[in-house]
Amino acid sequence: MSYQALYRVWRPQRFDEIVGQSIITRTLKNALITKQISHAYLFTGPRGTGKTSAAKIFAKAVNCHYLKDGEPCNQCETCKAINEGRLNDVIEIDAASNNGVEEIRDIRDKVKYAPTQADYKVYIIDEVHMLSTGAFNALLKTLEEPPANVIFILATTEPHKIPATIISRTQKFDFKRIKPKDILDRMAYILDQKHVEYDDKALKIIAKAAEGGMRDALSILDQAMSYGDDQITYENALLVTGSVTNELLTTYMQQIVDKDTKSALITVQKILDGGKDASRFVEDLTSYCQDVLLYQQDPQMVEEMELGILDDHFKKLSGEISDQSIYQMINELNEIANSLRFTAHPDVYLEVLTVKITHLTDNPQQAATTGSSVNSTDVAKIKQLTEAVTQLQQEVQALKSTQPVGQPAAKDVGETTPKSIEAKPADSHIELAKIYPILGKATRKQLDHFKGIWPDLMTALSVPQRSVMHVSAPVAASGDGVIVAFQYPFLYQKAQGDPDLKDALENGLDRLVDRVPQIVFIPENQWPGIRRDYLKNHKNELKSKPGDQSQPAEATKKVDSVDEVEAKPIVKKAEELFGKDILDIKND
The missing domain is CATH 3.40.50.300 (P-loop containing nucleotide triphosphate hydrolases)
Known part of the structure; x- marks a missing residue:
């Protein structure tokens, strides 16, 4: 058989x-x-x-x-x-x-x-x-x-x-996960029945790698038997499971605690050169951190979990590393574990991980008590800055008290961010150099054409792309380009930073209008100001052009008659009812 x-x-x-x-x-x-x-x-x-x-x-x-x-x-x-x-x-x-x-x-x-x-x-x-x-x-x-x-x-x-x-x-x-001790006893029983020689430490490595599954443990045991010609050795078990020796993990952790980045990087390279799997190394390191954290609370429980393979070096290391450092390390390990699933260069991630965790510090409160993270120079700088802030606050209070009646009070130091200074991320990326050439040739006919094909263009996009573009619409267009306004600035920023979205829109327009016009995004709340600035700056140029149906020419009339708009109540009412875009104000 x-x-x-x-x-x-x-x-x-x-x-x-x-x-x-x-x-x-x-x-x-x-x-x-x-x-x-x-x-x-x-x-x-x-x-x-x-x-x-x-x-x-x-x-x-x-x-x-x-x-x-x-x-x-x-x-x-x-x-x-x-x-x-x-x-x-x-x-x-x-x-x-x-x-x-x-x-x-x-x-x-x-x-x-x-x-x-x-x-x-x-x-x-x-x-x-x-x-x-x-x-x-x-x-x-x-x-x-x-x-x-x-x-x-x-x-x-x-x-x-x-x-x-x-x-x-x-x-x-x-059915619960099977304890490593129970898996170990079952494997030992099977090997005794088969008269196969084995190393106790090898079976402990396999029992841990099985993660509570007896079938997984027997499958790994099968591999180890095949690799070792019916002999289960510690080295073979490490090779089959891809695990790192406990001694090597302890050495690496000691280098992390000592913040010896150079030695830790050499250890990582040694692990990778030995053919160990990067993901498995991260899992072993996470488990090691867990053991250290638990050993600080209940040594006996960890002794049972690790099947008694903890050495004196591990016990000494557990007393040297703080729980805050362990928490930070586990967070970093979780992030790297997710990244390793999608990379072909695990060595880079492990080296970055090593540099990051060798530079970890405890929380500020602990650092203040130990005095290891803040030196005397930093303390002096902090004290100097604190005194400067206090002095500025006192000067502001003095100005408030001496200010004449009827004038607005000066703002506190904490309120020195007027609306004119507040950052508007959407404003900083408006591409006026692309918008003005389009406005110079924009016509109502071209805009109506793009508005007519806009629903067809949206259906050609993917669902995530449509979710970004669903609150956008063309507001000006020429034969060479189209300006698209977004109702919400955050969606404008998302679209502005998505080159794939622009490619999809250009491909869709190429199919619908047989050309690839330039597409420029703007936030809708900035469009009236951009249009008004353009018309004021190019007023003479637009007046010298023939009176076609272009948008700038029509809008120029609006600029010329701004004062009249403000002066005539009937015009104001018309703006409230119909909006400024469709009004064509002419002088008698």
Whole structure:
């Protein structure tokens, strides 16, 4: 027979062989012993924690006639048939590939028939969260009122995706992550049975890398056995898992605490040259920081978590580093971990990380108490600035008290930001050099043309691009360009800094008008001022041009008659009713 993976060969066949789920197995055995068997169960939990194995063992036990303390005998014909997968009354379904309504309806129709060999028909539906909404609805009625000889066992790693109506009709069992100590004992037992030599430290590395999943642990153990020719060594375990030695992590952390950037960078390069995975290194470093933080609070708990592989150097380091530094390091590690997922140059990110965390400082309050972060020169500068601010405040108060009656009071130092000084980010990027040439040739005909095709242009954009442009509209246009105004300045800034958006607009205009006019963005609240300034500055030039239907020519008349507009109440009323843009004021 061909070679089988360890997790298949050593799959539990009895409840007592399921590792780390004693509460669940005891509950299921007691239900079998007392004949209090439910019609539907829901097994939830992380991958590799024994959900499917428990379902198969329960299917055997419920049909075994030779139960002993709730355990199947594994010797009778029914148990053997289930172990070999040839009993038609135990049906395993993968919901990931059978998630449609038709498959569930087929089950609903077949549950009416009595089992052929066993006492119960058992349906094991794995990854049940993959069922469609229609499939869940089709399953609902069957779960609510199933035949007496049918049991459903649903297994999933994502219970939050299962409708509450399904969960309420089942007995729910939450499988927990398996403790590293339990995984270690199980691996040692399997290797002893196989007469394979192993290093205790190697098994501890594998148990930690499995992250609570027994199947993952056995898969890594399989790889280590293949790599080491049926010998499990510490070095092989590190190579297979991609982990960094505890000694190297401690050395790196000591260099960080000592703020020895150069040595830390050399250590990082050594780790990468050894073929270690950058993401794995960040994970190991995060776990190391967690251990240091927890060790400062409860050393015994960390000793149990790390399976007793903590050395004296680690314990000494835990007393040297502050919890504030650990918090900052973990934040930096989280950011780098996200960045590493999308880069082809992990060495750059690790080097940047090293420089940043070797320059971390504690919070200001702690720095003040230790005196390590603020030197005497900084203290002197701060004192000098504080005295200068106090003196300025006193002078302002003196000016207030001596100011003549009837004049406005001077503002406080904290209020020295008048509206004229307030920064307007939208103003600083207005491209007048591009706007004026367009205004010089702008016509009403061109503007009406662009307004007519504007909805078609918007439909050619992506959804995020349309969300930016939905409050914009052309306000002036010529044969060579179009000026687009935005109602909100922050959307104007977003559009101004998005070259892809401009490319999309130019491509769309190329298809609609067979040319690529220049597109200039402006905030709508600045448009009247820009237009007025242009007309005033180019008044003589515009008057010398023929009287076509251009916008500047029409607007020039408005500039000439500004005083009249202010003087005539009827014109003011017309502006209030219809707006200035459509008025054409002519002198009698």
